[in-house]
Amino acid sequence: MKHHRLAAAVALVGLVLTGCDSQSAKKELELKTPAQKASYGIGLNMGRSLAQEGMDDLDAQAVALGIEDAVAKKEQRLTDEQLMEAFSFLQQRAEERMAAIGDENAKAGKKFLEDNGKREGVVTTASGLQYEVVKKAEGAQPKPDDVVSVHYEGKLIDGTVFDSSIQRGAPIDLPVGGVIPGWVEGLQLMHVGEKYKLYIPSELAYGAQSPSPAIPANSVLIFDLELLSIQGQGQ
Structure with missing residues (x-):
């Protein structure tokens, strides 16, 4: 999986939540309107997709913080270099996990x-x-x-x-x-x-x-x- 795929997924959630202020985001969200339901569905599908690709150690609160900063046009809290280093680390871990799963499947299939x-x-x-x-x-x-x-x-x-x-x-x-x-x-x-x-x-x-x-x-x-x-x- 490429680095930009994870970044693009996070950016997508930011677009979906544009217009939500930080106070309302902290409240217990009621999924009543079509926009709320669709927004939840996009987040759910994105989370499932990332988890299936081995990205199941993402911090949901940190994702939300990044979205809030982007929507509020705040200065980013990490440099691009730090972000790329983090993406590389997660990508490597995901690839190692998927390789291990593939090895397990091969052994189980042979048996x-x-x-x-x-x-x-x-x-x-x-x-x-x-x-x-x-x-x-x-x-x-x-x-x-x-x-x-x-x-x-x-x-x-x-x-x-x-x-x-x-x-x-x-x-x-x-x-x-x-x-x-x-x-x-x-x-x-x-x-x-x-x-x-x-x-x-x-x-x-x-x-x-x-x-x-x-x-x-x-x-x-x-x-x-x-x-x-x-x-x-x-x-």
Whole structure:
């Protein structure tokens, strides 16, 4: 994460709170008006985002003090050099924490796949992909250049759901060759009408590059996947 990202986030809160004097800011805030609710939501989302990126040791009172000084056009209490030094320190700590989490995920994922591969009904392919056939069917099998319609639910190995077309109640269409490698391989094993459970090693998913806070680096991904149709072929 870049230094300016943290600074920009703090500046955003300052913009949201512009017009609030220091006395009213110290009072217990009642979230009644749309502006108050939206302001709270922005602060909540910013806090969650920073915490997910390892910035969970920020001092909320110091953040508020910086906002008050900026809104009141007071002279800043720290030099730019001191601020940059502090940003660098927090960035380094955040990167160290995220690296440690990635290492833990890699170890936990390896152990999970080793144990899971021993279960009856679980097949492990040459690439390391693991799958179970939940429901068999005799439909066509897709090719890499096909577009398919699927229903799915994705989980981490601890059971946390990070995405689900099933919960949204709307299947998605996607190109077989345009998804993560574990899906590319898994979809081509399936017949239309079948349901599989895929256990995808991190190297066949997103590896060390976390695509979002919901999927930490080096995560093994588990998908309940149903192949509904191949575009142009029907059921």
